């Protein structure tokens with residue numbers, strides 16, 4: 001007997017969906033209102049916002065708003081229509097690709113509409129069933145999902161663990177000798193949850209010994225690390241050894257879209273083989289002209305990145321001095337590790353938002369091990385010392401309540 005598909009959906013709403021009733025509108029799908037900045041409105045109250053990846057404060061910059069608005073007024077939101085290959089190509093798309101490539105010190109680049117879809121599709125295009133993928137176990141969903149499409153073997157190594165990496169490269173090499181395929185290694189430049197940099201320098205050092213190509217997702221490194229914000233490869237001095245470099249416009253560039261950069265041949269291969277671009281409409285002009293403006297600001301306004309780092313250093317040193325565990329972050333991403341269960345963490349976040357006016361993301365099981373809570377803060381160039389001081393004071397207050405069982409009691413009384 002077959003089952004009605006929707007009956008199953010009714011029974012099993014998924015790991016997050018099962019919390020929808022309790023969480024919707026507050027912990028998930030919250031509505032942050034007002035101009036994107038250090039302070040926005042949530043539930044009618046002003047909160048210090050630490051959950052937006054507008055690292056350089058470009059989202060609401062007057063020069064950016066002007067260019068976005070003018071481009072939308074001139075071209076509408078449709079032009080150009082169709083896929084790049086067919087009718088969706090313009091000189092501005094080409095210009096943006098050339099400028100992105102030059103910025104990240106590669107020969108060529110190819111735009112994609114969304115980083116997530118682009119990554120899934122690029123992985124799909126780069127490997128055949130005879131090739132082997134070796135990837136870090138903490139990589140973003142777009143990499144995991146790209147790997148899911150792969151019809152051949154894959155090996156996952158422990159997060160940033162070079163011993164595990166080498167063990168898996170050796171396994172991959174043996175397998176590739178049998179299949180006659182090649183090896184694609186995938187890491188992130190910056191791991192978005194805990195803020196560690198990928199160990200790119202150590203990975204590329206092994207290229208002499210093993211034959212593999214390296215794809216790096218630098219969503220969080222682009223704009224925040226390296227000279228002028230050129231990213232993690234430049235920061236670690238190994239940009240030349242990254243065979244395919246990826247960054248999204250959705251974070252430091254405060255826009256939409258993403259790009260891959262590499263050698264002319266590899267980029268041309270992606271242009272002719274990436275299904276997400278061959279079978280979908282190209283980026284609208286307002287996004288393209290807006291991205292050109294933002295890229296120009298990255299290059300010419302180093303004060304934005306300097307301010308981001310000034311805020312990052314003040315926030316991280318302030319939290320550390322107040323005794324908080326920030327793990328091993330080496331970037332702007334600031335995870336604060338606490339101990340507690342899910343109901344406690346919900347009561348704590350409620351207190352933070354309602355009584356202390358602090359809005360940050362919360363990460364719990366199953367994303368991280370049971371009993372751990374991460375409050376994740378993203379500093380930006382728009383934050384100031386008052387935001388930082390208020391946040392450290394609020395965090396000290398909630399830690400005390402977490403430790404003395406106040407949130408456990410609140411959570412129990414709500415059941």
Ligand SMILES: Cc1ncc(COP(=O)(O)O)c(C=O)c1O
Pocket residue numbers: 113114115116117119140142188192217219220248249250257258
């Ligand atoms: C590491 C990483 N890769 C890719 C993406 C996806 O980028 P986009 O928002 O452009 O789809 C994100 C965004 O969350 C990310 O953090």
